[in-house]
Amino acid sequence: MQKLQESMYQLIVETSTNLPNDVRRAIVKAKQQENAGTRAALSLSTITENIEMADDKISPICQDTGMPTFKIKTPVGVNQLEVKRAIHAAMEQATADGKLRPNSVDSLTGKNSGNNLGEGTPVIYFEQWEKDYIDARLILKGGGCENKNIQYSLPAELEGLGRAGRDLDGIRKCIMHSVYQAQGQGCSAGFIGVGIGGDRTSSYSLAKEQLFRTVDDVNPNEELRKLEDYVMEHANELGIGTMGFGGEATLLGCKIGAMNRLPASFFVSVAYNCWAYRRLGIVIDQETGGIKEWLYKDGETVDLNVASKEVAAAAEEKSEVREVVLEAPITEEKIRELKVGDVVIINGMIHTGRDAIHHHLIDHEAPIDLDGQIIYHCGPVMLKDDKGEWHVKAAGPTTSIREEPYQGDIMKKFGIRAVIGKGGMGPKTLKALEEHGGVYLNAIGGAAQYYADCIKKVHGVDLMEFGIPEAMWHLEVEGFAAIVTMDSHGNSLHADVAKTSLEKLEQFKEPVFK
Ligand SMILES: O=C(O)C[C@H](O)C(=O)O
Numbered sequence: 412m413q414k415l416q417e418s419m420y421q422l423i424v425e426t427s428t429n430l431p432n433d434v435r436r437a438i439v440k441a442k443q444q445e446n447a448g449t450r451a452a453l454s455l456s457t458i459t460e461n462i463e464m465a466d467d468k469i470s471p472i473c474q475d476t477g478m479p480t481f482k483i484k485t486p487v488g489v490n491q492l493e494v495k496r497a498i499h500a501a502m503e504q505a506t507a508d509g510k511l512r513p514n515s516v517d518s519l520t521g522k523n524s525g526n527n528l529g530e531g532t533p534v535i536y537f538e539q540w541e542k543d544y545i546d547a548r549l550i551l552k553g554g555g556c557e558n559k560n561i562q563y564s565l566p567a568e569l570e571g572l573g574r575a576g577r578d579l580d581g582i583r584k585c586i587m588h589s590v591y592q593a594q595g596q597g598c599s600a601g602f603i604g605v606g607i608g609g610d611r612t613s614s615y616s617l618a619k620e621q622l623f624r625t626v627d628d629v630n631p632n633e634e635l636r637k638l639e640d641y642v643m644e645h646a647n648e649l650g651i652g653t654m655g656f657g658g659e660a661t662l663l664g665c666k667i668g669a670m671n672r673l674p675a676s677f678f679v680s681v682a683y684n685c686w687a688y689r690r691l692g693i694v695i696d697q698e699t700g701g702i703k704e705w706l707y708k709d710g711e712t713v714d715l716n717v718a719s720k721e722v723a724a725a726a727e728e729k730s731e732v733r734e735v736v737l738e739a740p741i742t743e744e745k746i747r748e749l750k751v752g753d754v755v756i757i758n759g760m761i762h763t764g765r766d767a768i769h770h771h772l773i774d775h776e777a778p779i780d781l782d783g784q785i786i787y788h789c790g791p792v793m794l795k796d797d798k799g800e801w802h803v804k805a806a807g808p809t810t811s812i813r814e815e816p817y818q819g820d821i822m823k824k825f826g827i828r829a830v831i832g833k834g835g836m837g838p839k840t841l842k843a844l845e846e847h848g849g850v851y852l853n854a855i856g857g858a859a860q861y862y863a864d865c866i867k868k869v870h871g872v873d874l875m876e877f878g879i880p881e882a883m884w885h886l887e888v889e890g891f892a893a894i895v896t897m898d899s900h901g902n903s904l905h906a907d908v909a910k911t912s913l914e915k916l917e918q919f920k921e922p923v924f925k
């Protein structure tokens with residue numbers, strides 16, 4: 412089994428950098444169905460460009476390389492402790508090589524272990540089987556989409572849909588609601604795995620298990636197959652669209668599994684996965700530890716470009732989108748000129764700040780003068796070279812809504828004029844943007860290579876004690892594009908899409924499965 416560690420390393424690197432073909436096909440299909448020239452279509456073009464960049468650079472598709480979750484099946488007699496050791500060593504190596512972001516954080520002290528190893532990470536599930544080879548599968552599911560998972564306990568009263576009972580129609584309502592409540596925050600268009608039954612824990616496990624099914628897999632259970640088809644057809648009528656910008660593609664896949672439950676319990680659990688749906692598998696020779704076969708790779712090259720060109724060509728015709736160049740320090744006057752829908756191109760300095768920084772800045776001074784500056788909600792993957800210089804390996808936006816309790820106050824306290832993130836923010840921030848003169852800029856979630864390419868130089872880092880993803884990185888960018896989705900005049904695209912999608916959700920109130 413001397414090749415085992417190398418095989419696990421390959422599995423990790425490929426999963427982080429190379430999106431499976433079934434997922435690529437689903438994204439291409441969405442792109443073709445999207446109305447050309449819309450924000451959603453342009454976002455999908457950025458997404459496909461990002462997928463190709465990750466391929467070329469063998470770099471993370473998204474900077475959040477997720478909670479590494481391995482599912483391993485071993486023949487009787489294989490030493491599972493040895494397999495575990497190989498995985499741990501491979502994880503450490505992949506992190507040191509910038510293929511994984513250090514993502515394992517002590518929940519009590521906040522300390523990042525730095526190597527992706529720690530209590531509970533990575534997650535490894537073992538199972539024995541009668542076959543004579545090892546089946547190893549890995550899913551890298553990021554935190555933003557994980558936060559949009561939801562569990563229902565039936566019967567329940569659901570916003571927009573009314574009563575959901577303990578029957579197939581109640582389940583249908585839960586699933587439709589789960590897509591609605593995710594909005595764009597889990598980097599739609601997404602994929603869902605649904606688990607029906609079990610207890611709270613096994614129900615969620617079943618939901619996640621569904622994410623190992625291929626997108627085109629047909630459910631052998633006729634009732635569940637019909638439900639999957641129904642959800643795929645109608646969830647896309649909610650109009651949430653890519654990144655929550657509105658549009659045709661909201662959901663790219665729906666897989667449902669059922670297990671027995673207790674008489675008193677009826678859980679429906681939904682695992683929401685972003686478009687950056689990273690899961691692969693390998694068949695391992697139990698003697699040598701070498702890879703015999705790849706899973707979820709059918710060998711066929713999926714052309715992401717053809718569809719991309721179609722969209723890009725059509726987009727040019729719709730040129731009413733206003734493009735504004737921003738460079739910090741920005742004046743209040745300049746910010747107030749910006750309106751929802753404008754595209755901004757940022758040049759010059761931006762500064763990262765996410766959960767730990769926002770929490771810190773409430774009652775501490777900032778390490779630099781932030782007056783007129785731009786904050787980027789981002790936890791990048793960074794690597795230091797031999798000369799001690801930092802390089803950005805992946806740097807897409809993180810979900811901004813987590814900063815809702817802090818954002819407005821921090822903008823006012825330090826004079827920050829713009830924040831870049833994804834998924835939008837709430838009423839508190841919107842009010843502060845109006846009072847203070849600020850904008851919220853939405854970047855394309857998951858497009859970590861695309862944005863890393865815009866970063867020309869790392870000018871230093873502060874608050875490194877929070878760990879690499881949470882530190883404040885000072886970055887010089889060129890041609891960093893984002894869309895104004897909340898402006899200083901009280902307008903929010905996110906609030907609009909939330910409202911219209913709720914109205915659409917209400918149309919699915921009447922029973923369908925009797
Ligand atoms: O942690 C991150 O960088 C992003 C996260 O996955 C998110 O979607 O918010």
Ligand code: SF4
Nearest residue numbers: 473553555598685857
């Ligand atoms: S940033 Fe978006 S694409 Fe990346 S892990 Fe989070 S939800 Fe997924």
